[in-house]
Amino acid sequence: MSSAQLRTTLARDMRVGAGNVPLMLVEHGADLDAPRVSFDVDVDGIPAWTPLSLRRLTERVAARAEWFARRGIGRRDPVALFVTAASDVFLNFFALNRLGAIPALMNPNMPIDVAAEFIRKLRGVGVVVDDDHAALREHDLGVPILGDAAEIGTGDPRGAPEHYRHHGDDPVAITHSSGTTRTPTAVVHSHHSLFAAVRAVRLTEARPHGPVRELTALPAAHAAGIIVLNQALCNGYEILCLSNQGGPFERSGEVILDAIERWRPTGVYGFAVTWSELARFDLSTRDLSSVRNWSSTGDCAHEAHVRRLVAAGSHPTWTREGVVQVPGSKFVDTLGSTEMGHGAFAIAHRLGSDRYDRCVGKPYPFAEVALLDVTTGEEVPVGQVGQCGLKSPTLAPGYWNDSAATYRTRLNGYYLTGDLMYRDEDGYYYHVDRVNDAVDLGDGNWIYTALTEERILARSPEVRDCTVLAAKQPDGTVVTDVLLILRDDADPEADHEDVVRGALGEAAARTLRRVEAVADDGVTVGPTGKVRKFLMRQRILADATGGR
Incomplete structure (x- = not known):
C-alpha cells in the first residue's frame, strides 16, 4: 500500500x-x-x-x-x-x-x-x-x-x-x-x-515535498505531545521526541538548537515558551538550514519571537532549474489548550508577514467558534471582545472526577476556553488575554495583559520576554507591574517606562506602579513554563496593602 x-x-x-x-x-x-x-x-x-x-x-x-x-x-x-x-x-x-x-x-x-x-x-x-x-x-x-x-x-x-x-x-x-x-x-x-x-486535517492535507523529519520539544505528557507523535506515525514521517531536560529555564533553548543541528529536522514543534527560550540566542550562528516549518500550540506566540525564527531555516522553491532551497522558513501558530485537545485556530507567518498583534488566524474547518457575552450568552459583534466559545470534535469530554468544573465551562452548548478575543471584518481572530488576567477599568477601558506584553516586545528589541500583572485592590483601584527579561546584550540601566506606557495605552498607563528588569527566575512559572500570574498578583496585592 x-x-x-x-x-x-x-x-x-x-x-x-x-x-x-x-x-x-x-x-x-x-x-x-x-x-x-x-x-x-x-x-x-x-x-x-x-x-x-x-x-x-x-x-x-x-x-x-x-x-x-x-x-x-x-x-x-x-x-x-x-x-x-x-x-x-x-x-x-x-x-x-x-x-x-x-x-x-x-x-x-x-x-x-x-x-x-x-x-x-x-x-x-x-x-x-x-x-x-x-x-x-x-x-x-x-x-x-x-x-x-x-x-x-x-x-x-x-x-x-x-x-x-x-x-x-x-x-x-x-x-x-x-x-x-x-x-x-x-x-x-x-x-x-x-x-x-x-483525521480531519493531518491525514488529508498535502504531503510536503521530500522527506519529512519532525522534532518535538513539546512536553510528552501533554495532549499536544500525543497528537504530534500519532500524526507523524500515521503520515510515515520520522520523529525525534526530546525528553524534559529539567525546569523551563534549565531546559534552555541550547538543548533544542543542539538537537536541530544534530538531527536535521524539517519541522520543529513547541510551545510559546520554546520560542522565548530560543530568542536568547543569536540564531544566525547556528545551522538551522534544515528547518522549513516551526509549529506552535498552546499560547499565542509573540511576533518578536516569530520574526527571528522565520528569518532562519530554508524552504524549497520550484524554478526552471528545478527545486532549490531558499532562505526563510514558515511559522504555524495554532492557539490551543489541554481542554481543546487540539488548536482551534491557525495562522502561518513567513518573511514579510504583517498580520500580527496577537492575530491567531481563522478557525480550522472542524471548529465552530463563537465570541460570547457571558452575561447574556449572546455573540458579540465584529470588533468587540468576547469570551471564546468552542464546539469541536477535538474537545476533551471533561475533567476527571470533577463534574462541577466540567459543566461550569459550558455555555449555550459551547466550551468556554477562558480566552478573550475579537474578530475583524475579514474573519480573522485576535487573542487579547486570558479571562483571569484581564482587568476592567470601567468606562469601556480594560487592561489586557497578554496584548500589552505583545506590544512591549514588538516595540523594544532589548526585551526578550516580559510579564504584565494587573490586580484590583480591595478599594477598587488597580495597580499594574511590568517585569522585563532583557537580552544578554541589553543595557540593564536603560529606562523602558515610556515603551511600557505606550503599550498599555492612556487609561491603563495610569495604573502603572513599576517597571522592573528581572532575571529569568524573577517570574513564577508552572510545570509547562506558563507564567503563574494568579500567584504573582497575590504578591502585588500584598505589597500594595502592606500585607493586610
Whole structure:
C-alpha cells in the first residue's frame, strides 16, 4: 500500500484513534522496518538517537503491556505516569492503551507535593515513577507505586494480551491543565477526540515535498505531545521526541538548537515558551538550514519571537532549474489548550508577514467558534471582545472526577476556553488575554495583559520576554507591574517606562506602579513554563496593602 493510500485508509477507518495507532498501522500493512521514532535517551538497551521501526516500537510496547498485565492492570484502570523521559511517557501510553487502561500523564516539572495531591484526586490504581521522582514514594498517595519506569520494559512481549478494541468514546488519556491559577486539573481525552484533528486535517492535507523529519520539544505528557507523535506515525514521517531536560529555564533553548543541528529536522514543534527560550540566542550562528516549518500550540506566540525564527531555516522553491532551497522558513501558530485537545485556530507567518498583534488566524474547518457575552450568552459583534466559545470534535469530554468544573465551562452548548478575543471584518481572530488576567477599568477601558506584553516586545528589541500583572485592590483601584527579561546584550540601566506606557495605552498607563528588569527566575512559572500570574498578583496585592 502506498503512503497516500495508507493515509486515506487511516482517515476513513473509524476504528483508528489515539489509543491504537501502532496496531492500526500494522493491520493496514504499513512498512514495519522503516525508521519511525527516535528518542534522546536509551530505550531498553537501544542507544539514544537510534530510530525505532514500527516492528521494534510495537515490540517494546508489548513488553510493557505484559509487565502491566502481570500486575493486574486492565480495562478502565487509571495509572499515573510521573516520569522524565519521553520514551517512558509514550511507550507506556501505548502499552496501557493496549490493555484498555487509562494512562494519566503528569508533567515531570510538577512539584512533588502537588503531584501527590494530583494522584490522590485521580483515585487510580497505581503509579509509575523514575529516579527523578523517587521522592514521591515518601508521600501517602492512596495507591501503590507499581514500579520504576526502568523495569517496565523487561516484560515478555510474547505474553502480552491481545489489543483492547476501543470505542470512539473510550478514555485513552488523562492529562492536566497548566496549573497557572490552581492545582493542575485532570483532563480526560477520548479515543476519537484526541485523534479528530489528525483525521480531519493531518491525514488529508498535502504531503510536503521530500522527506519529512519532525522534532518535538513539546512536553510528552501533554495532549499536544500525543497528537504530534500519532500524526507523524500515521503520515510515515520520522520523529525525534526530546525528553524534559529539567525546569523551563534549565531546559534552555541550547538543548533544542543542539538537537536541530544534530538531527536535521524539517519541522520543529513547541510551545510559546520554546520560542522565548530560543530568542536568547543569536540564531544566525547556528545551522538551522534544515528547518522549513516551526509549529506552535498552546499560547499565542509573540511576533518578536516569530520574526527571528522565520528569518532562519530554508524552504524549497520550484524554478526552471528545478527545486532549490531558499532562505526563510514558515511559522504555524495554532492557539490551543489541554481542554481543546487540539488548536482551534491557525495562522502561518513567513518573511514579510504583517498580520500580527496577537492575530491567531481563522478557525480550522472542524471548529465552530463563537465570541460570547457571558452575561447574556449572546455573540458579540465584529470588533468587540468576547469570551471564546468552542464546539469541536477535538474537545476533551471533561475533567476527571470533577463534574462541577466540567459543566461550569459550558455555555449555550459551547466550551468556554477562558480566552478573550475579537474578530475583524475579514474573519480573522485576535487573542487579547486570558479571562483571569484581564482587568476592567470601567468606562469601556480594560487592561489586557497578554496584548500589552505583545506590544512591549514588538516595540523594544532589548526585551526578550516580559510579564504584565494587573490586580484590583480591595478599594477598587488597580495597580499594574511590568517585569522585563532583557537580552544578554541589553543595557540593564536603560529606562523602558515610556515603551511600557505606550503599550498599555492612556487609561491603563495610569495604573502603572513599576517597571522592573528581572532575571529569568524573577517570574513564577508552572510545570509547562506558563507564567503563574494568579500567584504573582497575590504578591502585588500584598505589597500594595502592606500585607493586610
